[in-house]
Amino acid sequence: ETGVTQTPRHLVMGMTNKKSLKCEQHLGHNAMYWYKQSAKKPLELMFVYSLEERVENNSVPSRFSPECPNSSHLFLHLHTLQPEDSALYLCASSQEGLGGAVYGYTFGSGTRLTVV
Amino acid sequence: QQQVKQSPQSLIVQKGGIPIINCAYENTAFDYFPWYQQFPGKGPALLIAIRPDVSEKKEGRFTISFNKSAKQFSLHIMDSQPGDSATYFCASSPMIKAAGNKLTFGGGTRVLVKP
Numbered sequence: 001e002t003g004v005t006q007t008p009r010h011l012v013m014g015m016t017n018k019k020s021l022k023c024e025q026h027l028g029h030n031a032m033y034w035y036k037q038s039a040k041k042p043l044e045l046m047f048v049y050s051l052e053e054r055v056e057n058n059s060v061p062s063r064f065s066p067e068c069p070n071s072s073h074l075f076l077h078l079h080t081l082q083p084e085d086s087a088l089y090l091c092a093s094s095q096e097g098l099g100g101a102v103y104g105y106t107f108g109s110g111t112r113l114t115v116v
Numbered sequence: 117q118q119q120v121k122q123s124p125q126s127l128i129v130q131k132g133g134i135p136i137i138n139c140a141y142e143n144t145a146f147d148y149f150p151w152y153q154q155f156p157g158k159g160p161a162l163l164i165a166i167r168p169d170v171s172e173k174k175e176g177r178f179t180i181s182f183n184k185s186a187k188q189f190s191l192h193i194m195d196s197q198p199g200d201s202a203t204y205f206c207a208s209s210p211m212i213k214a215a216g217n218k219l220t221f222g223g224g225t226r227v228l229v230k231p
Contacts, residue, residue, distance in 0.1 A: 004159075033218070042224040043160075043205060056218065090159050094219075104150055105219060107159030 003027045006091050006108035014116055015081060021111045023074040023091030031094045032074040033105065034066060038087040049074060050096060081115045088112050120208050122222025129196055130230050137191045137225045139206035146208040149182065150219070151191050154203045163204070164191075196229045203227070 004025045013019050025032065034046040048056035049068040063085075065077040074091055092105040121140045129135045141149075150165035166173045166180045166189065173180045177194040193200055206222040 006159075042203075043221040045218065048218055092159070104148075104162050104165060105160075107152075107161065109157070109159050 004091060004093055004106050004108035006089075006111050008111060009109065010112045010114075012114045012116060013078070013081065015083070017081075018077070018079040020078065021076040021089055021091075021113075023076075023108055025072055025074075025091075025093040025106070027093060027095075027106060029093035029095045029106070030071055031096050032068060032071075033092045033094075034074065034076055035090040035092065035107075036087050037090055037110070043090075046076075078113075081113075083115050086113055086115045120206060120220050120222040122206050122225060124225060125223065126226040126228070128228045128230065131197060133196050133229070135193045135196055135200075135227050135229070137204055137206070137227070138188065139190065139208075139222050140186075140188045141208045141220075142187065143208070143210060143220075144187070145210040146220075148209045149180070149189050150207050151178075151180065152205040152207065152221075154205065154224075160205055193227070196227075198229045198231050201227060201229050 007022045011019060031050045033048050036044045036046055045058050046060045047054060047066045052068050052071055063080050067075040088110045090110045091108045094105045119142055123138050127135045147168055151163045152160035153163040154160040164175045164178050164180055166182050168184050171182050179192040180189060182189045203224050203226045205224050207219040209219045
């Protein structure tokens with residue numbers, strides 16, 4: 001593993017289901033991210049958490065709800081998803097440097113989500 | 117919105133060839149330029165990175181060339197092997213937090229190295 005663990009690896013859910021994706025980082029980083037990866041948009045930033053505070057929400061529909069209870073854990077709560085939400089969801093972490101600059105992410109292996 | 121434009125979208129080379137992937141950025145505040153390699157079923161992994169104080173960096177068979185005046189950088193894979201077949205992403209980030217505290221990724225290049 002790369003130091004960032006995502007569960008589950010695969011998820012199939014109906015449009016009326018509620019599920020959660022989990023991400024855990026063991027690197028002591030202080031920033032965490034959710035990305036959506038699909039054929040149309042290879043790496044689409046969804047949310048950014050810095051020091052457990054959400055600092056960016058890239059116009060993501062409200063059916064996606066992030067949660068960052070501490071600097072090591074990040075969740076993505078899913079409800080009433082659409083088939084076009086099927087994609088690989090990637091979690092990443094990083095250590096913010098002086099002035100807040102970011103010097104490289106460590107990604108998890110992702111959760112392959114299929115909405116039926 | 118700041119962008120990083122990556123080309124080509126896909127590339128096929130014979131074993132031993134030198135695939136070259138190019139990226140162009142807009143934000144002059146960017147000062148960190150990493151490349152990520154992604155295999156199917158895996159997340160992207162940091163491959164090599166460069167800062168603008170040097171024009172070239174080599175790590176094994178991978179070389180980054182950087183042209184600050186043109187705001188362009190490229191990845192060369194020397195003596196490519198079938199195991200290098202993957203999707204490659206360039207990225208950039210700024211030093212100044214006010215410019216955004218995140219990496220901006222290119223659109224990716226799928227590289228296939230034929231035996």
